[in-house]
Amino acid sequence: MASSSLAPAKVNGPNRRPMARLGLGTKGHRIPLLTNHFNVKLSSTSDHFYQYSVAFFYEDGNPVEPKGVGRKVLDMAYKTYESDMGGKGFAYDGEKTLFTVGPLPMNKLEFTVILENLSSNRTVRGSPNGGDTKRSRRTPQSKQYTVKINYATKIPIQSIFNALQGQDSEQFNEAIRVLDVLLRQHAAKQGCLLVRQCFFHNDPRNFISIGGGVVGCRGFHSSFRATQSGLSLNMDVSTTMIVRPGKVVDFLLENQNVRTLRDIDWIKAKRVLKSLRIKTFPCNLEYKIIGLSEKTCGEQKFEMKRKNGNSPNETIEMTVYDYYASHHHINVNDSRDYPCLNVGKPKRAVYIPLELCELLSLQRYTKALSSLQRSTLVEKSRQKPQERMKALMGAQRQSNYAADPLINSTGITISTSFTQVEGRVLEPPKLKFGNGGDLQPRNGRWNFNNKTLVDPTQIKRWAIVNFSAKCNINFLLNDLLKCCHAKGMQLDNPWRKIEESPQFRRNTPLVRVEKMFEAIRKALPGPPEFILCILPERKNSDIYGPWKRKCLVEHGIVTQCIAPLKINDQYLTNLLLKINAKMGGINSVLTIEHLHSIPLVSKKPTIIFGMDVCHGAAGSDGPSIAAVVSSRKWPLVSHYRASVRTQSSKVEMIDGLFKPVAPNKDEGMINELLKDFYLSTPKLKPENIIIFRDGVSESQFNQVLNIELEQIMEACKFLDPVWDPKFTVIVAQKIHHTKFFQPNSEYNVPPGTIIDNKVCHPRNNDFYLCAQNGAIGTTRPTHYHVLLDQIGFSTDELQEFVHSLSYVYQRSTSAVSQVAPVCYAHLAAGQMAQFIKFDDMSDVTSSHSGGGGSVGFAQMPKLHKNTCSSMFFC
Known part of the structure; x- marks a missing residue:
């Protein structure tokens, strides 16, 4: 690829806007559906x-x-x-x-x-x-x-009607915002907790205990949407976290999982109680907590004035305990040896004993949840389709919008029935495996029974390390070797099985990882190409981040971490799929991919990007992690690599796509990925570039088109000034509130269900796709927005291509809810975030940071040359 001179900054950027819909799709068999949109009538156009x-x-x-x-x-x-x-x-x-x-x-x-x-x-x-x-x-x-x-x-109000007719209206969003605020005002009158467009009633029947003094409060989301069939009100079930109402003492004991106040960590208590509101007894007043007293209730003194003969303003000192005993005749013996709550002002403290305080209801809990709390919340908040429909109909009736005089004054009438739409169920794409023949997935799933991998890898130099005292390596190894042989993958016996010394198990995660690598260096004849790592606990192991960083960054070793509870054939197959993909193999491919017959994509060199940004836990002020994955080895669409950078906290737009630092040097993410495509094809520049962007709202679509896409175009021009590829840009949204239901059925919509009518945008090119098998809860469709299509897909071609990309996810034997490139970008960002979670990266080169905006943040390390092009995230 030729290089150009350093491109000057543009004074006036482009002004692209999302493309209009070209037509509706026709493929697939049609089914009637209901959706949680309620039709809205507006009777006035002049006000x-x-x-x-x-x-x-x-x-x-x-x-x-x-x-x-x-x-x-x-x-x-x-x-x-x-x-x-x-x-x-x-x-x-x-x-x-x-x-x-x-x-x-x-x-x-x-x-x-x-x-x-x-x-x-x-x-x-x-x-x-x-x-x-x-x-x-x-x-x-x-x-x-x-x-x-x-x-x-x-x-x-006319601006709403203009938008529904597909006309541009700058004031449409403002008018819709007014309608949304009207609903919030209506909910506020009913005493609800308001969280953006969601409202939560103070009803214990809606509370879901998830441990730690935290309660999931089930409520409802409501927002107005412009659709092809007119204005609609979208209502959905929503959940927010609140602190358990009741005695402060009971909350603290549950929050810290201790039995008595003697065991409370008061530093943690102060942090979790700050800014919460309480009701005090016996005076029944409400206050906001600003902190804790420095001394105990029996020792904390304050000054108060009293009348004493000739000295009406005599000032005396008194402890909080004595004050309540003498002035209120209350013995606060249970609080005597513990701090009081401070509910005053920064310069004027007011102390109240713990046992006289109750937390008010409907107070949001904004701290990060533990892994156990998250899993409990997901498990307890699931609702089957009919259960969710029943809840939504009940919420619509309970809202009683027709009785609100302010809502009525706008001329709004809201239907009480779900909107009927037509869905189409697309045929699943055929898959090809290693031992020939095609397989048609059923119900969005397939298996590897009597099947071998398309491109199995061979692993000769490898080892097993065990941080767990509970796992028997020998049983696991024997079963894994048998599974590899059955699937056509050559896995030699490991060089060594290395157990962690019991004396190191109480050390910090960083020390444990260092000690294990010392053992590896002593035990092995040279660096292994792969390490299977057995962790002591699932999902939340503190060893995971330091271990991954040590392997992928410092030593260039591909690693797979596991924490098996139950080992069976399916578990081993899933483990093998991950290992094979990470080591450069391919598990299965689309038949049309194998035959080079994907419309437009197989005819000309095409690269597919998946882009996402990971922002970390709620309340975190660490950097955001931007990840871009790209397809390689065209005409394949099943093999990817990743580029990851840090950037400013909570910034959604990716600022590291194009980073020219010299006339012939670009340190941006796109440059890195385009060069990889060029070398893996081999030596072909992509004529088509397809971009799938995750995590952006509709208000940010113009930024995707005019900032991020412009950076990608600049990166292409930087490599070759005469290179002019065509672009297709698609946003994949999972965070929305539209659901679909089969009438009179307890089951979710079938995998492959696509909807592009009635509840889609009146002008823009969008559609909903439920590619996955929703076995648990209610299926959440992915909302795809086609912002730009220079390549020239027909409606059916593009919808079927998007559907097919849900079947190339190498980690699984089922269709995923979003296209695989987006899933990979999310995985890559999340895994690299672990690197800076446990270690200080401030001394690492900043060339792989997000640029100037992330100054002061820990920097993202550069992956080792042996692992940078691998599917390490798989």
Whole structure:
């Protein structure tokens, strides 16, 4: 490939937008389906939504953070000043904006409001123009606020109708946002917890205990969508994490899994309790926790004033314990030897004994969940299709939107029935195995019984290392060798079986890995090409990250980690599929791939990219991990390699695709992958580039087209100025709320079900695909958005190609829910994230970071030359 000079930065970038739908697909047999979209009718086209900015201030003029208190203040303001607001209801977004249908009487309004801590109705009445106020007596527990409302803009409801006709409308998203805020306001009136477009009722029947004092609270998502059949309300079941309501003491014991307060780690307790709200007894007041007292309840002193003869303001010191005993006649003996909760202000502490405090309900738990909590949540929150439909119909009835006067004033009528759509079930692609013949998967699955691998590898120099005291290596090895022989893979006897010395099992993970590699160097005659590693526990082993880094980065050794609980033929087959793929082999291929008959893809050199970004656990401020995988050895579409970089935390757009650092040097991810394709083809440049992008929302589609795609094009031009490949860009979304159901059936939709009518976008080229067999719970379809297609696929060709790519996932014997390149990108990002989870990479070269945006973050190490082109992530 020729090199060009360093490309100058573009002043004005491109302005691409998602392509329009070319037509509907026709392949597959048709089936009737229902979907969780409820048709919406709009009777008015002439009115406007009016948008106002709202600000809150304390009595001293300092601004108030509206989160938590804004809705209460506005509700009180409306009760007090309803006539001044023209009796006009409003929808408040919980932050700094409110909407009305039609204008308020004045463009600027100002009110003074008093809120009681208790359920008091005392208010302060003031002029809407900020004039003199008529004050009522305030209790010591009250707070005074000033509310300022200012007109911002108006949004035509007509913009919704324009968008439904396929016309461009810049104000459509604003109008839909108003409708969504209307639903949030309706849920807020019912006392629900609001989390973006989801709402959760305070009903113990919706609570799912997952351990650690954490409860999964089941609620519902609702949002308006523009579809081919008009406006619809999409409702779905949703779950958020809350702290278990009740006594603070009980929560702490469960959270830390201890029996008594003596065993509590108070540093952890302070971290988990901070900012939670409590109710205290016997005064029944609500407070927010800001921390813990430095001393115990029996030792923590504070100053208080008392009347004493001629000294009415005498100040005395008293412990919290003595105060409650003498002033409230309460003996807090259970809390005497433990810290108190601090519910005051940073410069004015207020201490309350633990046993007098209860956590309020519906408080979100935002810390990262443990592996056990996550698995428990998934298991307990599953719902079969009919169960989910029943829950959604119940939620729709309970919502009773027709009774809300503000919603009615918009002219909206929401159907109470699921929308009927037509689905098509595509035929599964035929697969080819090593011993000839084709296999037609059934119900999205196949097996390797009496089948051999298409391209089995040969492994001669390898070893087994065992970090587990429970696993018998000999039984595992014998069964694995038999399975390899049956599947056509040549696996020699291992050089050595190396057990971890019991004396190292209490060391840190890094030390345990180092000691094991010392044992490997002593025991083996040279570096192995493969190591099978047996871990002490599944999924959450602290050894996993350091071990993978040691093998893949420092020594260039392919490794497979396992933690077997039950070893059978299926387990061994799945293990073998991973090992063969990592070592460069191929397990099965599409028959049309083998025959070079994939439409357009097999005719011209084509590279397929899968792109994803991993952001880490909730609450984490570490770097995000961007991964791009690419197909190699065209005309194959089943073999991939990966390039991974760090970038700024929580940034979704990938900024490391094109990184020119010199006139003839590009350190970007695309350059690395294109060169690999060029060498593996051999020496052919791709004429077609197909990009599958995961993890972006519809609001980011233009960024994918105008920022990320532009970087990829620049990377191509950098390699060869006259090279002009054609691009197809497809976004694969899993995070959405559309589900499909078979009428009068307890089963999920069949694998291969595709929907491109009624509930899809009125203009853009999108479709839903359920490629997988949904054996448990309710199938989640993948929502594919075709943003660009320069290659020129027909609708059926593209849909069948996407469907086929769900069958080339080398780790499994079933179709996956997303195309394999996207799954691989997710795996690569997640596995490389383990490298910086357990180790400090700050001294590693920054050429494989995400660029300037990730300065200060741990840097991603570069894989060893022996493993960088492998499917290490498989």
